[in-house]
Structure formats: structure tokens, C-alpha cells
Amino acid sequence: MAKKVLIVGGVAGGAGVAARLRRMDEDAQIIMFERGEYISFANCGLPYYISGVINERDKLLVQTKEAMAERFNVDIRVNSEVTRILRDSKEVEVASGDKTYRESYDYLVLSPGAAPVIPPIPGVDREGIYTLRNMADVDRIKDVVIEKKPEKVVVIGGGYVGVEMVENLKHLGADVTLVEAAKQVMGPLDIELARIVEKTLMNKGVKLILKDAVAEFTGQDNIQVVLNSGHRVEANMVLLAVGVKPETKLAREAGLAIGEKGGIRVDEYLRTSDPFIYAVGDAIEVKDIVNERFALIPLAGPANKQARVAADNIAGRKVKYQGTQGTAIVKIFDLTAAATGNNEKMLQAMGIPYLKSYTHSPSHAAYYPGAVPMVVKLLFAPEDGKLLGAQIVGKDGVDKRIDVLATAIRLGLTVYDLEELELAYAPPYSSAKDPVNMAGFTAANILRGDMQIVHWEELDNLPRDRYVLLDVRTDEEYAKGHVEDSVHIPVDSLRKRINELPRDKKIIIYCKIGLRGYIAYRILVQKGFDAYNISGGYDIYQAMQYKYGESVNMNEQMTGKEEPTGCCR
Numbered sequence: 001m002a003k004k005v006l007i008v009g010g011v012a013g014g015a016g017v018a019a020r021l022r023r024m025d026e027d028a029q030i031i032m033f034e035r036g037e038y039i040s041f042a043n044c045g046l047p048y049y050i051s052g053v054i055n056e057r058d059k060l061l062v063q064t065k066e067a068m069a070e071r072f073n074v075d076i077r078v079n080s081e082v083t084r085i086l087r088d089s090k091e092v093e094v095a096s097g098d099k100t101y102r103e104s105y106d107y108l109v110l111s112p113g114a115a116p117v118i119p120p121i122p123g124v125d126r127e128g129i130y131t132l133r134n135m136a137d138v139d140r141i142k143d144v145v146i147e148k149k150p151e152k153v154v155v156i157g158g159g160y161v162g163v164e165m166v167e168n169l170k171h172l173g174a175d176v177t178l179v180e181a182a183k184q185v186m187g188p189l190d191i192e193l194a195r196i197v198e199k200t201l202m203n204k205g206v207k208l209i210l211k212d213a214v215a216e217f218t219g220q221d222n223i224q225v226v227l228n229s230g231h232r233v234e235a236n237m238v239l240l241a242v243g244v245k246p247e248t249k250l251a252r253e254a255g256l257a258i259g260e261k262g263g264i265r266v267d268e269y270l271r272t273s274d275p276f277i278y279a280v281g282d283a284i285e286v287k288d289i290v291n292e293r294f295a296l297i298p299l300a301g302p303a304n305k306q307a308r309v310a311a312d313n314i315a316g317r318k319v320k321y322q323g324t325q326g327t328a329i330v331k332i333f334d335l336t337a338a339a340t341g342n343n344e345k346m347l348q349a350m351g352i353p354y355l356k357s358y359t360h361s362p363s364h365a366a367y368y369p370g371a372v373p374m375v376v377k378l379l380f381a382p383e384d385g386k387l388l389g390a391q392i393v394g395k396d397g398v399d400k401r402i403d404v405l406a407t408a409i410r411l412g413l414t415v416y417d418l419e420e421l422e423l424a425y426a427p428p429y430s431s432a433k434d435p436v437n438m439a440g441f442t443a444a445n446i447l448r449g450d451m452q453i454v455h456w457e458e459l460d461n462l463p464r465d466r467y468v469l470l471d472v473r474t475d476e477e478y479a480k481g482h483v484e485d486s487v488h489i490p491v492d493s494l495r496k497r498i499n500e501l502p503r504d505k506k507i508i509i510y511c512k513i514g515l516r517g518y519i520a521y522r523i524l525v526q527k528g529f530d531a532y533n534i535s536g537g538y539d540i541y542q543a544m545q546y547k548y549g550e551s552v553n554m555n556e557q558m559t560g561k562e563e564p565t566g567c568c569r
Contacts, residue, residue, distance in 0.1 A: 003028045004031075004104065005031070006109070007033065007108075007111060008082045008109065008250065009111035009112045009113055010034040012303040013113070013280040014280075016311075017111065018072060020311035021311040031076075032075070033092075034077070036135070037079060038078070039068060040062040042060045044300055045059075046060065048164075049142065050165070051168035057142075079096060079097070082250060085251075087255070087276075089104070091104045105276070107277070108277045113281055114244035114245055115133065115244060115245055116133050116242075118131065119240075129217065129237075129240060130237070131240045145169075145172055151173075153235055153238070153239065154177045154223075155178050156179050156214055156225075156242055158186060159185075159241060159243060162239075165239050166201065167204075167333055170204060178208050179212065179227065179233070180209070180210050181213035185201070188328060188391075189391050190344045190377065191544075192536075193375060197335065198210075199543075212228055214227060223237075246284070248263065251264045256273050256274060257272065259285035259294050260294065262285075263285035264279045266278070269310075270284070270321050280306035280307050280309075281306060290409065291347070295326075306321055309321045326341070327339070327402065328340075329398070329399055335393065336399065341388055344389075346389075347379060355381075357535050359442050359513070359536075360374070360375055360376075360513035361376065361438050364427060364429050364431065368428055370396075373394060374397060376392050376438075377392070378439050378443050381414075385415040387413055387415065390405040397430070405436060415440050418443070420440075421436060446535075451521055452531070452532045453532060453534065453535045454508060454534055454535070455534065456534060456540060456541045456544055464485075467506035467507070467508050468506070470508065471510060472489060472509055472516050473488075487500075494523055494524075506530050507524055507532070508534060509531060510537055512538050513537040513539055514535060515537075517533040
């Protein structure tokens with residue numbers, strides 16, 4: 001007998017289940033309910049449509065109701081909201097227009113997604129304040145930017161959507177202020193890499209306010225955004241991008257298990273606590289493959305994969321969803337930031353031991369025109385070098401390197417494996433030692449004991465009378481800026497001047513990015529010195545020196561253009 005499968009919600013999860021299930025079972029009766037008008041749209045492309053980078057609205061519509069119904073023989077019911085699940089009778093209650101009816105099921109799939117978080121701030125419901133999650137939202141915002149051309153816009157929240165909206169609103173010529181309650185933008189990045197993103201934002205003319213939340217929205221003609229600090233920012237339009245929360249109302253009211261993080265709890269087959277009900281997408285809790293805890297990871301890639309797994313299981317296959325690692329990437333003007341696996345904050349919160357390393361590599365062969373630097377941060381297990389997380393910030397080539405590292409984490413590889421990867425090389429695309437290889441070499445050197453390292457943040461805890469800070473950069477580099485009280489001996493002069501260094505103190509070395517420091521380290525340890533190299537070099541130190549005091553003064557603290565990063569290979 002043919003199965004009857006009801007799917008609640010479209011977009012990546014629900015539409016993906018319907019398409020995959022039909023490919024697996026031609027006889028199944030499939031009904032998809034979508035409370036909105038559109039069953040599948042590219043929500044990740046919405047900011048780019050607002051700015052006109054994507055110039056046609058129809059390009060956002062991945063699949064139309066008519067096309068999907070014809071190709072996959074699915075009964076698609078838009079503007080139809082499932083309001084109740086009756087598990088005992090295996091039925092759902094549906095509201096469509098002015099009528100309500102029930103529909104029975106053999107299997108039910110929940111793909112309700114996640115809703116924008118709207119904080120309970122006084123005045124948050126006033127005109128001119130928007131969220132961005134669906135086609136209705138993007139249409140409202142697009143109409144405003146076309147008709148009113150807002151000159152002053154405040155974006156609340158410095159996550160993926162917030163940062164993307166900042167860029168696209170700047171493209172429209174708006175004066176944009178980004179307000180973030182945390183001490184950094186881009187939470188998936190650790191703070192030293194987030195600082196690079198923040199500097200790029202401010203260099204592009206974005207006013208950045210950190211560590212200050214919104215207290216209320218007031219004002220008459222224009223919106224006054226009043227912050228906890230008392231500072232006020234005037235705006236013609238405000239975009240709320242403070243995060244999303246899983247849509248679990250249906251599941252909760254049906255008595256389905258909800259996890260500790262607030263998402264629908266599913267097993268490895270994506271079944272809920274009811275074996276006839278599956279759930280996929282942003283509404284579910286998934287297992288983080290690095291720390292093996294449950295987490296909320298609302299990303300399109302995992303949702304599509306979950307759709308495939310759920311459909312296969314309904315069709316009679318036995319397929320497990322292996323978990324999620326949170327691989328993500330974002331464009332910030334001419335900069336790209338990407339992350340995969342766990343960051344330091346997560347590992348510390350979970351009590352998981354880790355080591356870290358930094359490398360700075362050109363996007364392709366340094367001698368080929370157009371090479372630009374990228375910073376690669378690896379997090380790995382101290383005992384065996386297993387990769388736990390990676391982050392990259394740069395202008396070119398970030399995407400393919402984060403994908404290699406994401407694959408490595410998925411397969412449980414170590415930093416030693418990164419050394420051995422044979423990656424495509426030609427001067428326009430990479431170096432003979434790819435940035436991924438270089439990251440592996442550096443991390444493996446640490447584990448093998450070929451290089452002892454310290455990190456900049458550790459220096460404050462070291463007694464200054466027991467170490468010497470050695471700058472091994474060139475005279476010109478040293479003159480442009482150096483760490484106070486550092487001794488300056490260029491690496492190429494070190495052998496001749498080695499007797500200028502005391503042997504009864506630790507020698508802590510730094511160069512621009514860490515490579516010359518490693519060379520100096522190898523010279524010194526073989527001459528009997530107790531030496532350490534600062535991972536990431538002076539560039540990481542500079543990134544960490546942007547200390548934020550009063551939020552309104554932040555632009556004054558980061559105004560210079562980004563210095564070119566040389567390739568000391």
C-alpha cells in the first residue's frame with residue numbers, strides 16, 4: 001500500500017524531502033504544506049537582492065509550486081498552515097483561508113525552520129524596523145530602499161545576516177551603523193580574526209559599535225536607537241539581525257521531545273520521539289561532530305542533507321545522519337571569513353583540551369601577480385593532532401581552503417594528514433606548499449617539539465624579568481612599529497650577534513607572521529637557548545591591540561588602512 005507523507009514547510013528541508021522521496025518512491029502520496037506563498041526560495045541570497053547585486057526577484061525562487069508539482073507529482077498547498085498535530089489519530093489540522101480541515105498521514109515530516117529573534121525592546125514594533133527571513137520580508141525592505149532611499153540605517157546584530165546586510169546597504173549609499181551587544185562581530189570566529197573583519201567594516205565606512213545593546217527605540221519622524229550606554233543613533237530604517245530561534249510550537253503542543261538547546265530532538269535517523277514523525281532543518285537539534293554534544297546549527301547545507309536522509313528512511317532505507325560541524329563562509333566587502341568545526345570559545349566551554357596555531361599564506365604563488373594574504377587558524381588535539389576547528393580570513397582563495405579543512409575534520413584527520421595532502425598547484429591558483437599544507441606543517445612542528453610557541457595573550461602572565469622579547473624583522477619593519485621593550489636583531493644577523501642575548505632568560509621571538517621567527521627559533525635552540533616563537537607573529541599582535549573602550553570611540557581607534565602583508569617564505 002502506498003505511503004501517505006505530509007510535509008510541513010518548504011525551502012531547503014521540506015522541498016528537499018519531497019523531491020528525494022519522490023525519486024525513491026514513485027507511488028507515495030506526498031502533500032506539502034507551506035504557510036507562505038513560496039515553497040522554495042534562496043534565503044541566503046536575500047541581502048544581495050536588496051542591494052541589486054541580484055537584480056531579478058525571480059532568481060531567488062529556486063522552485064515554483066507549479067514546476068515542482070509537475071515534475072515530482074507533489075500536492076503542494078501554499079498559504080496553508082498546519083496548526084495542530086493529532087498523533088493518536090495520525091492527522092494534522094490545517095488552516096487555509098477561512099477554512100480548517102484535517103489531513104491524515106502515515107508519516108509526517110516537520111520542516112518549520114527558524115524565526116528571527118525579536119527582542120522585547122520598547123518600541124521594537126514601530127514602523128521602520130524590519131527583520132529579514134523570507135520573501136515577504138525582502139519585498140517590504142526592497143520597497144523601502146527603492147521608494148524612501150533611507151540615508152541612515154542601523155543594523156542590530158553582527159552575525160552572518162547582519163554583516164551581509166551592512167555590506168549591501170552600503171552598496172546602496174546608506175550611512176550604516178552596526179550595533180553588536182557582544183565584544184566582537186561574527187561569533188563563529190575567535191576574537192583575533194573577528195578584529196580583522198571589524199577593521200574591514202570600518203575601513204569601508206561602517207560605524208561599528210560593540211559591547212552595547214539597544215535599550216529602546218524612540219523618536220518621531222526618524223528612529224532614535226537608544227543604547228544601554230546612553231548613546232543615541234538616528235536612523236531612517238533599522239534592521240534586526242540578532243539571530244534566529246527554532247520554530248517548535250507545533251512539536252511542543254504535540255508533545256514531541258524538545259532538546260536542551262530548544263530545538264526538536266531527533267535520533268540519528270531524524271525521527272522525533274514519535275517514530276512516525278521526522279524533523280529536519282533549522283528547527284532541530286543536531287549532534288556536533290567535534291564535541292559530540294547537541295547544538296542548533298541553522299545552515300542550508302545541513303538542512304539539504306537532512307532532507308535526503310529523512311526521505312530515504314521513510315522510503316525504507318536505513319540511513320543515519322552523521323552530524324553537523326557548522327561550516328560557514330561570509331563575504332564582507334572584499335574580505336572573506338570562514339569557519340568550520342569548533343572555535344576556542346566552544347572548546348573552552350566544553351572543557352576540551354586543544355592547541356592552536358596561526359599561519360599567514362598568500363592566496364597563490366607570491367611571484368604571480370595578485371597574490372593576497374590569508375590568515376589560517378587551526379585548533380587541534382594535543383595528544384594526536386586531530387583537527388577540532390579551523391578559521392580563515394582573507395581576500396581570495398579562502399573558500400577552497402576552508403572546504404579542504406572541513407573535509408579533513410569530517411573524516412577525522414590530523415594536522416599530520418594536512419602535511420601529506422596533495423593539492424592542485426599552478427602559480428595562478430596556489431603555491432607548491434598550499435596554505436593548508438603550511439598550516440599542517442606549522443601545527444605538526446608544534447606537536448613534534450620542533451618549535452615551542454607562546455601566544456600573545458600569554459605574555460601578560462610571564463614575569464618580564466625572566467624573558468627577552470626578540471624582534472627578528474628588518475630595520476624598516478621595526479622602525480614602522482614594534483612591541484615596546486623588544487630587542488631588535490634581524491634574523492639574517494642573528495648568528496653574528498647571538499652573544500648579545502642572555503642565556504639565563506627565555507627568548508621569546510616574533511617576526512611579522514611567524515616564519516622568520518621559526519628560523520630564528522631553530523638557530524637559538526641549537527645554540528642552547530631556551531627559545532619560543534610567538535604563533536602568528538606581529539600581525540596577530542596588531543589585530544589583538546584594538547582595545548575597545550567607549551563604543552562611540554571605536555572608529556577613532558581603527559582608522560588606518562590595512563598594511564600589506566609581505567610573504568617571507
